[in-house]
Every structure is written in structure tokens, then in C-alpha cells.
Amino acid sequence: MEKRDYYEVLGVPRDVTSDVLKKSYRKLAMKYHPDQNPDDAKAAENFKELTEAYQVLSDANKRARYDRFGHDAPDIGFGGGVDISSMADFFDSIFGSVFGGGVSRQRRRRGRPGRDLQYDLEITLEDAVNGADVKITVPRPVRCKTCNGSGAAAGTAPERCSQCDGAGNVRLQQGIFAVATTCPVCKGAGEVIREQCSDCSGKGLEIAEEEFEVSIPPGVDDGAVKVMQGLGEHGRGGAPDGDLHIMIRVLKHEQFVRRHQDLHSVVQVSYPQAVLGADVKVPTIDGTAQIHLRPGTDNGQVYRLRGKGVPSLRGRSRGDQMVHIEVIIPKKLTPRQEELINELGSEFGNKIETRSTSLLDKLKHFFD
Numbered sequence: 001m002e003k004r005d006y007y008e009v010l011g012v013p014r015d016v017t018s019d020v021l022k023k024s025y026r027k028l029a030m031k032y033h034p035d036q037n038p039d040d041a042k043a044a045e046n047f048k049e050l051t052e053a054y055q056v057l058s059d060a061n062k063r064a065r066y067d068r069f070g071h072d073a074p075d076i077g078f079g080g081g082v083d084i085s086s087m088a089d090f091f092d093s094i095f096g097s098v099f100g101g102g103v104s105r106q107r108r109r110r111g112r113p114g115r116d117l118q119y120d121l122e123i124t125l126e127d128a129v130n131g132a133d134v135k136i137t138v139p140r141p142v143r144c145k146t147c148n149g150s151g152a153a154a155g156t157a158p159e160r161c162s163q164c165d166g167a168g169n170v171r172l173q174q175g176i177f178a179v180a181t182t183c184p185v186c187k188g189a190g191e192v193i194r195e196q197c198s199d200c201s202g203k204g205l206e207i208a209e210e211e212f213e214v215s216i217p218p219g220v221d222d223g224a225v226k227v228m229q230g231l232g233e234h235g236r237g238g239a240p241d242g243d244l245h246i247m248i249r250v251l252k253h254e255q256f257v258r259r260h261q262d263l264h265s266v267v268q269v270s271y272p273q274a275v276l277g278a279d280v281k282v283p284t285i286d287g288t289a290q291i292h293l294r295p296g297t298d299n300g301q302v303y304r305l306r307g308k309g310v311p312s313l314r315g316r317s318r319g320d321q322m323v324h325i326e327v328i329i330p331k332k333l334t335p336r337q338e339e340l341i342n343e344l345g346s347e348f349g350n351k352i353e354t355r356s357t358s359l360l361d362k363l364k365h366f367f368d
């Protein structure tokens, strides 16, 4: 499913203030809060979407990265444990326990949600520019087939924890306050295992090599993270599966260097070509193009090939290729060449023409 724009999710304009953002999040999230909608998968999805959007937009750094790169921005997603329960904890940490915890919270605490997995995917610059479907094999912790994830030995079953009566947390009375804390006996699982499954040593998980296809969008940049929901570690005891985070690593290219949406390359030309002008073949990311070198081209001069750069992730624009000209000064000459250069030298009177702009000035302006 395509992820919706975070601003759209929260129903706010892009220049929203943090106050309005917070109000809007509170209003919408209250409606879908899991304590209000126990066992309602649709509400849970809405609540997750809202909370993730708010978590990113309420953080100035993450918001800036999101504004620039959209959903492919690095490190903006909800880190580790994106289950509904930690989302509700996030909400409660800002607004307090509006619904008082209650029965549904205890039910939500049951089971162990799967953790998120990270996979580093190396791709070529060509694939980053054109997009690609890549098959990957991920060592994924899945529910043990022998015990079906319970961790209990064959013929036995996990037992309800007597300490917390299966709730996963216990209430401690401190003066007039009752504080809920994770049950020390079952560590929040709500159940205990008397005899461990021998195949998974009671963990309930085993590693399976699973194959997934990752769709790389054209224009993706190094460091982008793609989240594949529900493809992480399996949850146990009815808790949800974790997500798989694909970290995109774009390999260095022999001929091109990327800078934002543009690709830069160097083309070497001879001294006569630079002086007299010439048609020169130039490799591009998708084939060969030709540039017309103007007579009197300088070393370091840059020619622009429009639309030969990297496509934008959003919209249809595409960057350019910047071709930097390197004029090669020959180091070894045949006697005939030496004779001709000598002749050229005396023709010029061995004086150089001075210029109003030097190569250094050009470089300064280029990177402005």
C-alpha cells in the first residue's frame, strides 16, 4: 500500500505550527486510540498512521528531512517496536493516559510483537536512476514450527502467569497512586513456560531464509530507507509481526558522481580539439550522447546535458548531466609533434593571452 503524505494524514497545511499540529494529532488520535477501539484492526491502522506522521512532523530534524526527501528520507520512521502498544505509549507520554489504561491496555500487552529487521541493500547507480525490482534473501526469525511460536515443549502449553494473572503487568500501590509495571515473572508475556521446546530452546522462533522482491523507485538516493510492513520478525502469542527496513546503499560508479539530481562526469579532449572545437562522444547513464565543443573551450569548462541526470522521486522532473572538460597536455611528443608545437610557440610569440575570469573564479561560482 502506498504511504500517504504525513501532512495529509494529519489534515494540516505544510507550514503548520507545532501547536496546531499537536492539537490536530490529539483530536484525530483520540478517535482511533486502541483503548477506545479494542480489537479493531482498521482503527489500529489509522492510529498507527497518525502517530507515525506526528512522530516525524513534531521533530524539527525529521520534519526537515521528510520535507526534502519524502518517505524515503533516512531515519525518520518509528524506530524499533512499531506495534500498536508502543504507539499508544507514545500518545500517552504526550497527553497522559486519557483513557486510564484499563482492560484493553492489559489485553494489548499480551504476546510478544516481532522486532523490526534491517537489511542493507547495495544497488548500482544505474538501478538508482532507472529503478529496479531486486530479489533479496533475508534470514528472518519466524515462529518455530514445532511449538508454533509458544516456546513450550510438545504436549505442553504455556501457562497463564500466576503473578500477574496473565495481564503482563502488575499494579503497585505507592501511597495514593497505583503504578503499572511490567510483570517481573513473565516479562510482560502474560504466560510462563514450564518445559521448553527443544527445537527453539523456548524462544518460539527459528531462522528461515525468506525471499522478497524489493521495488526500487527511480531516483532513490544512498541512505534511503524503505519500510516493508509486516515482513520483520514474527510476533508470538497473537502479537503483530515486525517490519523489514531496507537501507539503500548506492555503489560508487566509475564514471559518474551524483550531486542532488545531477550527475557529473569528466571528458578528456586533446589540445587541438579544445582550441578548434569538435564533436565529442560522451557516456551518459543511459547510453552515449554527443556534445559540440565550442572553439576555444577551456580546461575545466562545464557542458550541460539536459535531462540526463537523476529523476525526482516526486514529480516528473529529471536532473542534468554536467560534463567537465579536461584538456590533456601531451607528456611525450614525437619529433614531428615537437617541431609543430615549437612552430606554434614562435607564432604566438610565446606570450599567453590574459583572461578576465580565471579557472579558479569559475570553480567558485560553480559550487555557489
Ligand SMILES: [Zn+2]
Residues within 6 Å of the ligand: 144, 145, 146, 147, 148, 149, 151, 152, 197, 198, 199, 200, 201, 202, 203, 204, 205
Ligand atoms: Zn519451538
Ligand SMILES: [Zn+2]
Residues within 6 Å of the ligand: 161, 162, 163, 164, 165, 166, 167, 168, 169, 183, 184, 185, 186, 187, 188, 189, 190, 191
Ligand atoms: Zn506475569
